[in-house]
Amino acid sequence: MPNIAVERLIEISEALLQAAGASAEEAATVAKHCTGANLAGHDSHGIIQIPTYIDRMDAGHIVPGAAWDVVQETSTTMVIDANWGFGYVATERAMHRILEKAQSTGLGAATIFRQGHVGRLSSYTTMAAEAGMIGLMTADSGRAPKVVAPFGGREARLGTNPISVAVPSDLDGPLFIDMATSSAAAGKINLALARGQAIPEGWVIDREGRPTTDPRQLREGGALLPVGGTEGYKGYGLSVIVEILSGILTGLGFGVEPTGKHNDGCFMAVFRVDAFRPLETFRKEVGEFARYLKATPPAEGSSGVLYPGEIEHAAEGERRRDGIPVEDATWQKLSALAARYRVADGLGMDAA
Missing domain, CATH: 1.10.1530.10 (Malate/L-lactate/L-sulpholactate dehydrogenase, four-helix barrel)
Structure with missing residues (x-):
């Protein structure tokens, strides 16, 4: 193509x-x-x-036109039942609402449950950064089928459980992290399948707990590993916290629902920077910090240091010009x- x-x-x-x-x-x-x-x-x-x-x-696992119900609300927080609607729609709306709360109170937070896939978390945390706020978000797959084995195990018990944080800066592109707490997002395994490609070692184990580079093994009873390789207990620990914030705090719970219905649970919070420091000073200093990091002499075989989010900013410029x-x-x-x-x-x- x-x-x-x-x-x-x-x-x-x-x-x-x-x-x-x-x-x-x-x-x-x-x-x-x-x-x-x-x-x-x-x-x-x-x-x-x-x-x-x-x-x-x-x-019937995604319901077009589903209601967006505020179950509980305070001046700074919200609990939202998306009633199996599109995750993108429910989460974007929630982000707009907590940004409004933070404008008057300094911070806003929400949990969202019973919604479809929400995609990249940085799609929402960068909305906060653009509004002069720090955005934080975690997500899991609720009680949908699991794909990640706990550190030391060979059976999937967790989702890929991503976390994202974005901050305002004076850089050309947004500075953010957006990472699965697993070795890779499940979508990357599906992409490798679609492209007929092998996957890197350390991403997946087969149903017997053996390392594999065959992406088909994930669907045949295998599991993704936590991020960290030999230090995977760190990714496992992060994943547990994300599961608690996005699954238990939201009320979705943990484990697998018998229907296998995909239902992302999310926790998100935003903090108004000027409640702590002048926004423009903060933006300038974050940019200076990124440029300080980029000035690091490159290691052997490296093309140099990038700030978090820079590679995505470069890709967007290229793909807007050359296509996808x-x-x-x-x-x-x-x-x-x-x-x-x-x-x-x-x-x-x-x-x-």
């Missing part, structure tokens, strides 16, 4: 989601976040996810959906 312009991928995503039953507003939000992941170079969370979301809509690569397997799934919903002609899906 040749590279495809982001505008075209947005058009395709919106059309397919609407044909499957999403509203125009829901489809636009999901398409924005998915293609945003592609732009950042994280194709595992990009347009490759659209067929999965449509499958979940068909199964979409593997044949994903394009074929999108084309099949376009034919199923009889929108292929309007989308020109016979050619990229």
Whole structure:
């Protein structure tokens, strides 16, 4: 497949989601976040996810037009039941609400439960950074099937349980971390499968607990490992805390729900920087700190030091200019959906 312009991928995503039953507003939000992941170079969370979301809509695991209910609220906090709606829609709305709270109180926090996949957490924490706040977010897969083995074990008992933090700065691109507490996101295994690629050693063990580079083994009873390699107890510890914040604090619980319904649970918090220090001073000093780190002489074989988030910023510039690569397997799934919903002609899906 040749590279495809982001505008075209947005058009395709919106059309397919609407044909499957999403509203125009829901489809636009999901398409924005998915293609945003592609732009950042994280194709595992990009347009490759659209067929999965449509499958979940068909199964009733994602409910278009679901209510967004505030179960409990204070001046600084919220508990939100998304009623199995699109995770992107519910979480973006929650972030806007806690940013409003933080404008008047200095901080805001929320838990969200019973929602679909939320994608890259930095999609939301960078919203806080752009508003002059520090954003923090954790997520798990609720009681959906698990894919990560606890350190020392060979059976999956945890989700990939990501965490993200973003801070304001005067840098050209946003400074943030967005990382799974597993060796890799499950979506990266799916991406390797779609591309017919092996995965690096240390990511997955097979059902017998043996290391493997075959991505198929994850679906055949294997498990992802916690981040950290031989020091994987550190990633395991982080994953446990994320599970508590995103699963137990939200009320989702832990373990696997018998239906296998995917239901992301999230914890998010924002802190207004100028409640602690002048915002512009903070932004300037964060930028100076990043430039200080980048000035480190490169190690042998390295092209130099990047600040957290810089590689995604560079990827976005390149992909907006050159387009986004979409593997044949994903394009074929999108084309099949376009034919199923009889929108292929309007989308020109016979050619990229």
